[in-house]
Amino acid sequence: MKPKAPIDGGAPLAQSPFSGLAAAGLPPGPGPGPVPAVPAPAARNRGRVDILRETGGRAGKTVTVVTGFTGIGLSEKGELARRMRAACGCGGTIKDGRIEIQGDQRETVARILAEAGFRPVHAGG
Numbered sequence: 001m002k003p004k005a006p007i008d009g010g011a012p013l014a015q016s017p018f019s020g021l022a023a024a025g026l027p028p029g030p031g032p033g034p035v036p037a038v039p040a041p042a043a044r045n046r047g048r049v050d051i052l053r054e055t056g057g058r059a060g061k062t063v064t065v066v067t068g069f070t071g072i073g074l075s076e077k078g079e080l081a082r083r084m085r086a087a088c089g090c091g092g093t094i095k096d097g098r099i100e101i102q103g104d105q106r107e108t109v110a111r112i113l114a115e116a117g118f119r120p121v122h123a124g125g
Contacts (some may be wrong), residue, residue, distance in 0.1 A: 044117035046076050047071070051113075052124045064106055066099040066113065066120075080116060084109050 024069045052065040066084075069077065074094070085092045088108050092101035103110060110120040 030107065045119065046117040048119045048121055049113055050110055051120050053104055053106060054124075061102070062107055063102045064101045064104060066101075066109060067097075069097065084112055087112055092118040 047070050048068060049066055050068045052067065054063050054065050055061065077094050077097075077099060081092050081094055081101070084099065084101050084105070088101055088103065088105040090102040090105065092099065094100070106122060110122070113120040
């Protein structure tokens, strides 16, 4: 039977593992003070997009529709739609340049659009 490894923590280290850094010409580590915060990047303004809730022509089912994209390609719309579907846990599609997400998901969709740099506006009822 193999001897077990001690679990009492063992002896303290004889030297600091970082003591050799100064000899290698590397700068010293950060001081004991607080770590400086990295400034947040400035929010991009990519334009206004409208968020609508529609039920007409859908057999009473509610759909959240995002319209009004300018200067955005189909691939980026697809990526936004994928993120919205994943966050909402539902289905969705892109039709006629509009993103359609199943259900009343206006708040979640607005948060994702704001993170992407758009200015979401709740339009309609």
